[in-house]
Amino acid sequence: MARSVPERDAACAVAQAAAVIGDWWSLLLVREAARGRYRFDELQHELDISRKVLTERLNHLVDSGVLEKVPYQQGPVRYEYRLTDTGRALLPVLVSMQDWADRWLLGDGTLTASADEHSAEAHRVLGLPGTRLPRIALPAHTGGELDPVDAQAAATVLFCYPATGRPSPLPDGWADIPGTVGCTLENRLFRDAYGDFTAAGVAVRGVSTQRPDEQRAFAVAEDIPFPLLSDMDTRLSAALRLPTFRAGQALRLKRAVLVLDRERAVRHVQYPVTDIPAAVRTALLQGRQLSG
Numbered sequence: 001m002a003r004s005v006p007e008r009d010a011a012c013a014v015a016q017a018a019a020v021i022g023d024w025w026s027l028l029l030v031r032e033a034a035r036g037r038y039r040f041d042e043l044q045h046e047l048d049i050s051r052k053v054l055t056e057r058l059n060h061l062v063d064s065g066v067l068e069k070v071p072y073q074q075g076p077v078r079y080e081y082r083l084t085d086t087g088r089a090l091l092p093v094l095v096s097m098q099d100w101a102d103r104w105l106l107g108d109g110t111l112t113a114s115a116d117e118h119s120a121e122a123h124r125v126l127g128l129p130g131t132r133l134p135r136i137a138l139p140a141h142t143g144g145e146l147d148p149v150d151a152q153a154a155a156t157v158l159f160c161y162p163a164t165g166r167p168s169p170l171p172d173g174w175a176d177i178p179g180t181v182g183c184t185l186e187n188r189l190f191r192d193a194y195g196d197f198t199a200a201g202v203a204v205r206g207v208s209t210q211r212p213d214e215q216r217a218f219a220v221a222e223d224i225p226f227p228l229l230s231d232m233d234t235r236l237s238a239a240l241r242l243p244t245f246r247a248g249q250a251l252r253l254k255r256a257v258l259v260l261d262r263e264r265a266v267r268h269v270q271y272p273v274t275d276i277p278a279a280v281r282t283a284l285l286q287g288r289q290l291s292g
Contacts, residue, residue, distance in 0.1 A: 020064045021090065025049060025057045027097075030083070030090055033067065034238035036134025038080035066090065091238040095251060099244045113162050113245050113254050114179030114272040121243050125256060125271040133264045134239055138207070138229040141215035146227055148236060149264050150203035154291030156260045157197065157283045160207045160231075160242060160253040161186055167217040168210075171248030179255055180247070182276050183208075186255070187224055189280045194225050202287030207231055209244075209252055243271070259286045 009015035021027055028047055037043055044054050058081055061067040066087040069079040083090075103109060106120040115122045137145035149156045161183040163170060174180050190197075190204055197204050204226040208215065215228040231237055231253065237244060243254040257279050259268040268286040273279045 020061075020066065021093075023057065023060075025053060026061060026066075027094070029057055029061060029081075030066065030087060031094060031238070033081060033083045033087065034091055034094065034134075034235070035241070036132065036239065038070075038082055039072075039078075040081075043081070061087075088233070088235065091234045092251065095234040095237045095244060096246075098241065099246060099251060102243060103245070111245060111247070112178045113247075113252065114274070115243060115254065117272060122271060124241060125243055126269055128240060128258065128266045128269050131240065131266045133236075133260060133266065135264075136235050136239060138231055138236060139212040140230075141212050141219045141224075141228040143212075146205075146229060148205055148207070148229060149260050149262075150205075151262065153203035154201040154262060155267070155287040156203040156205060157190075157287055158205050158207055158258045158260065159186060159190060159279075159283070160256045160258075162245075162247075162252040162255065163208055163210050164214075164218045166221055168214055174247065177245070177247060179272065182255070184222070186276050186280070187218075187222060187228075189277060190226065191222065191224055193280055193284060196284055197287060200284065200288045201291040202284070205229055207236060207253065209234070209237075209250065240266070257283050259283060259290065261290055 005015050005019045021030065029043065032043055032046055037046055040054065044051060058067065062069055065084055067081045068084050070082050071077050072080050102121045133149060135147065137147055140146040148158055162180050164183045187206060190206065194204060206226065206228045209232050210230060211232055212230045215230060219228055234251065236242065237253065242256065244251045245254060255273040257270040257273060258266055261267050267290060270279050270282060
């Protein structure tokens, strides 16, 4: 169970945070809430946790303001446990932990924007088909927020990329990190094939962790016809446990292409992406199959 903070650490923010989320089960409950698992029974099934421990941890996270109870059924009343603003502010911490473990515990410590196809990271990402993306909204370069999944399209292609060099310069040594080069090319190739995607009833969304104003400047300069979404708060990354790397003191998405259906289920994943033109062609083919 959660510990109280000793008086000597009362002013220590690390100790205060550890008292709230330093427990194994508490962190995993935040992870599952970010993935769209909100109900007691599905949390118990996913985590294989006893009902007693689950009840204690959920109550603790509610009392700490990380989760809130939202009724979804009357007679008897049943609740979902959803992240509050306080809880969503933890998502970059969660993704940073995943990034650290992918590199230093599951990997060999190499800084890379790609992955070995036999790595634990690739296994996790390639296991996404069948996963349903919870309803989230991300800032768009066009203004406001957009759902990553276009409900009007038969399929939605989400292509995740590290960063473009316009308008802000990329960090020193960027091109030396495997997998970083090609973001502008990828956007251009999706732009040039956009007519084929729309004719097939397939929506296209580009996603990076850059700010919307940076994405807007790039989109205007390159005449990008589809929305660029900012995952700067890592909501999409946490929801799908997408792979990241850290460069220029910021988390960046590794290059991956996902195809989702109208019901928000991931149907196809390309990761790692080593041939960008081929990845665009494959995304169009997969989207056509879903819309056909």
